[in-house]
Amino acid sequence: MGKDINTPKYYIATFGCQMNHKDSQQMAGVLEALGFVRTADIKESNIVIINT
Secondary structure: OOOOOOOOEEEEEEEEOOOHHHHHHHHHHHHOOOOOEOOHHHHOOOEEEEEE
């Protein structure tokens, strides 16, 4: 199934220690459970998370 153009998208940039990476994974899981899909293009995203 293709991704709908109206599907909400999120972008996460993670910097720092391994715990930050774990936190970003958890945030991604919550967003995906809410119907968001990850995008590598920040310009496409509805939500931007910068985790430092």
